[in-house]
Amino acid sequence: MPAALLNPEMIQVASTVIQWAREFLATENPAMKRPVGSKVVCPFVGPSLDNNSFYLSLHPEISGKDAGQIESLVLEHIRTFKKLGPFAPGDCMRKSLLLVFPSLPDNQGRVLDIVHESVKSLFVENGLMIGQFHKHCNETSIYNRGFMVSQSPVALIAIRHMAVHDILFVKSSREWFNAYNLHFGEKFNRPEKIEDYNRHLIDHYFEAKDRWSK
Numbered sequence: 001m002p003a004a005l006l007n008p009e010m011i012q013v014a015s016t017v018i019q020w021a022r023e024f025l026a027t028e029n030p031a032m033k034r035p036v037g038s039k040v041v042c043p044f045v046g047p048s049l050d051n052n053s054f055y056l057s058l059h060p061e062i063s064g065k066d067a068g069q070i071e072s073l074v075l076e077h078i079r080t081f082k083k084l085g086p087f088a089p090g091d092c093m094r095k096s097l098l099l100v101f102p103s104l105p106d107n108q109g110r111v112l113d114i115v116h117e118s119v120k121s122l123f124v125e126n127g128l129m130i131g132q133f134h135k136h137c138n139e140t141s142i143y144n145r146g147f148m149v150s151q152s153p154v155a156l157i158a159i160r161h162m163a164v165h166d167i168l169f170v171k172s173s174r175e176w177f178n179a180y181n182l183h184f185g186e187k188f189n190r191p192e193k194i195e196d197y198n199r200h201l202i203d204h205y206f207e208a209k210d211r212w213s214k
Helices: 008-025 045-050 067-083 111-125 164-170 174-188 196-212
Strands: 054-058 096-100 128-133 144-148 156-161
Touching (some): 008 045, 008 054, 008 096, 045 054, 067 096, 067 111, 067 128, 067 156, 111 174, 164 174, 164 196, 174 196
Parallel strands (some): 054 096
Antiparallel strands (some): 128 156
């Protein structure tokens, strides 16, 4: 948002989001119950923060009364995200963009669930992933359905690059899987390229490939 609009209230909002990101998203939590590797809630947040490429875009003008308004805003940020550094193949994964909606009432947070469902296909098509966060979000950990991972103190939409482990989030849709397959199919077809901490994803990939090839 324009610097002129960065009043003390918005600075406090940004501080709250960053603190939550550090203390919840970027912190080990045994409730994640991943079979291998880190138990950090979101493994992308820490590197983005450390790399100074954890971007916030504050939108106090959003009240939640119009899902179409939010959808248009979110889609505009596909281009915005791609223009933000870093750009090197090894570094681009250390980049996140959060669209923050501090004026969205707590009881209207589920409008972001509607927006997420509507726009996800376009994000996946562009090699990106998108997630919604708000106080009443019902999204859970893949490996622990009792652990709510997407509840945040301020309503927001998060954008990042697609990663290998996203097979877990795209395998339910032919459209999503086909877009994912363009990025990572070659890797799975050469198992020696799969890192040890990702080998548990191989079955998920081939299960989806078999399902959607029929």
